[in-house]
Amino acid sequence: MPEKMHSTEKAAFTLTDNRSGTSYDLDVLKGSTGPDVIDVRKLYADTGHFTYDPGFTSTGSCESDITFIDGEEGILRYRGYPIDQLAEHSHFLEVCYLLVYGELPNADDMEKFETRITYHTMLHEQINYFFRGFRRDSHPMAIMNGVIGALSAFYHDSTDIADPVHRFIASTRMIAKMPTIAATAYRYSLGMPFTYPRNDLNFSENLLYMMFSNPCEEYKVNKILARAMDRILILHADHEQNASTSTVRISGSSGANPFACIAAGIASLWGPAHGGANEAVLTMLEEIGSVDNIPDYIAKAKDKNDPFRLMGFGHRVYKNFDPRAKVMRQTAHEVLGDLNIKDDPMLDMAMELERIALEDDYFVEKKLYPNVDFYSGIIFKAMGIPTSMFTVLFAVARTVGWVAQWNEMIEDPTQKIGRPRQLYTGSLERNYLDVTKRK
Ligand code: SDX
Numbered sequence: 001m002p003e004k005m006h007s008t009e010k011a012a013f014t015l016t017d018n019r020s021g022t023s024y025d026l027d028v029l030k031g032s033t034g035p036d037v038i039d040v041r042k043l044y045a046d047t048g049h050f051t052y053d054p055g056f057t058s059t060g061s062c063e064s065d066i067t068f069i070d071g072e073e074g075i076l077r078y079r080g081y082p083i084d085q086l087a088e089h090s091h092f093l094e095v096c097y098l099l100v101y102g103e104l105p106n107a108d109d110m111e112k113f114e115t116r117i118t119y120h121t122m123l124h125e126q127i128n129y130f131f132r133g134f135r136r137d138s139h140p141m142a143i144m145n146g147v148i149g150a151l152s153a154f155y156h157d158s159t160d161i162a163d164p165v166h167r168f169i170a171s172t173r174m175i176a177k178m179p180t181i182a183a184t185a186y187r188y189s190l191g192m193p194f195t196y197p198r199n200d201l202n203f204s205e206n207l208l209y210m211m212f213s214n215p216c217e218e219y220k221v222n223k224i225l226a227r228a229m230d231r232i233l234i235l236h237a238d239h240e241q242n243a244s245t246s247t248v249r250i251s252g253s254s255g256a257n258p259f260a261c262i263a264a265g266i267a268s269l270w271g272p273a274h275g276g277a278n279e280a281v282l283t284m285l286e287e288i289g290s291v292d293n294i295p296d297y298i299a300k301a302k303d304k305n306d307p308f309r310l311m312g313f314g315h316r317v318y319k320n321f322d323p324r325a326k327v328m329r330q331t332a333h334e335v336l337g338d339l340n341i342k343d344d345p346m347l348d349m350a351m352e353l354e355r356i357a358l359e360d361d362y363f364v365e366k367k368l369y370p371n372v373d374f375y376s377g378i379i380f381k382a383m384g385i386p387t388s389m390f391t392v393l394f395a396v397a398r399t400v401g402w403v404a405q406w407n408e409m410i411e412d413p414t415q416k417i418g419r420p421r422q423l424y425t426g427s428l429e430r431n432y433l434d435v436t437k438r439k
Pocket of ligand 1: 239242243272275277301309316366
């Protein structure tokens with residue numbers, strides 16, 4: 001673990017309790033870039049008060065070297081490399097190496113890493129029977145969640161998180177096996193026979209092959225779609241301390257095994273406010289039905305009494321265009337062009353929705369821009385991927401981010417079990433009343 005990069009400004013803040021006149025000095029920790037943090041670790045001990053920040057909108061949960069986001073400037077960097085450069089010049093497995101090890105690999109290290117991942121893409125044959133316990137119409141996210149959680153029952157040799165060798169093996173297995181699990185869940189839903197990965201295909205080609213190949217004929221991977229998939233995986237690989245990554249970190253902080261932690265991350269990602277948004281965008285576009293109905297739905301999204309939100313818009317951090325959405329928008333047009341899909345009604349509706357929303361005062365003043373999920377569903381649909389598989393593919397990509405963040409947390413000498421406190425507003429002490437005496 002590289003030496004932590006922060007420096008400390010002692011007593012940079014003074015907190016004064018105006019009721020008693022007591023003042024407390026608080027240090028500021030300065031990172032390499034981005035907002036500094038006020039160190040409140042001793043606040044409760046010194047003041048008897050907790051901080052209060054339910055959505056963690058102003059709270060840093062950890063120190064990390066992995067991903068940097070600037071919401072105002074629309075910046076996203078993996079280990080310092082801008083996301084648009086990685087999307088253009090890199091490939092997903094190289095980005096996996098970068099996120100896990102912190103540096104871009106030389107040719108030799110890349111080849112070794114690629115070989116290691118390739119030779120871990122198969123599942124234990126017994127796991128295939130596990131899939132058969134699900135109904136055929138189960139949501140593939142439910143299947144993925146169950147299977148990943150079950151991996152700890154198959155791989156006892158890599159669950160001792162204190163052992164760096166175990167962590168290395170478990171990390172390799174999770175990155176390598178997610179496409180196989182995703183494709184198997186998809187094929188199970190169709191009643192198609194399961195496919196084994198092929199070692200002559202790259203990560204994204206293999207994913208498409210395992211999903212769409214037919215055992216009765218030769219399957220030729222569409223290289224353009226494989227490249228588009230690879231780019232989408234790069235864009236979704238990591239994103240700082242988002243809800244699912246924070247779930248993985250807090251699960252791991254108790255010492256839970258890595259497969260259980262990733263299963264917890266998958267569960268959190270499934271939510272429509274998070275990774276489930278890409279599926280929710282398509283469902284929303286289908287509900288809107290036509291460009292003519294867009295104004296009514298914009299009005300619903302603005303109505304405080306209406307729970308409807310424009311899925312694919314807004315972000316906790318980006319109060320500017322999500323830099324991933326820009327690349328996704330370009331990819332959407334490329335894929336539809338390559339597939340010779342002219343007037344795709346969904347894309348036409350999405351473009352019109354984007355145009356109207358970006359001009360509407362409500363969205364402008366609340367800085368609600370299209371996020372990464374707005375376009376991914378349109379691309380996946382054009383690639384013939386069913387809506388129910390959209391978040392599954394998001395999870396395939398984000399597994400490397402969860403793995404990198406989980407390893408960073410375990411290796412952080414200052415890490416403790418995550419255990420937030422609360423503001424209690426419940427009943428004061430009262431004595432038990434026998435049922436015969438209750439009203
Ligand atoms: C992802 O965290 C990450 O990094 C996540 C992610 C990643 O890579 O891990 O980037 C992936 O999850 C992208 C986000 C996908 N989710 C959606 O597209 C769902 C729709 N978006 C919203 O639910 C919402 O924008 C969130 C959840 C994304 C962000 O919510 P916040 O930061 O908690 O903001 P908020 O809900 O407090 O909204 C601020 C205001 C509110 O109005 P007021 O109460 O201030 O009057 O904006 C409104 C909201 O009502 N608002 C929306 C809106 N999003 C926010 N109004 C209509 N439509 C929307 N989409």
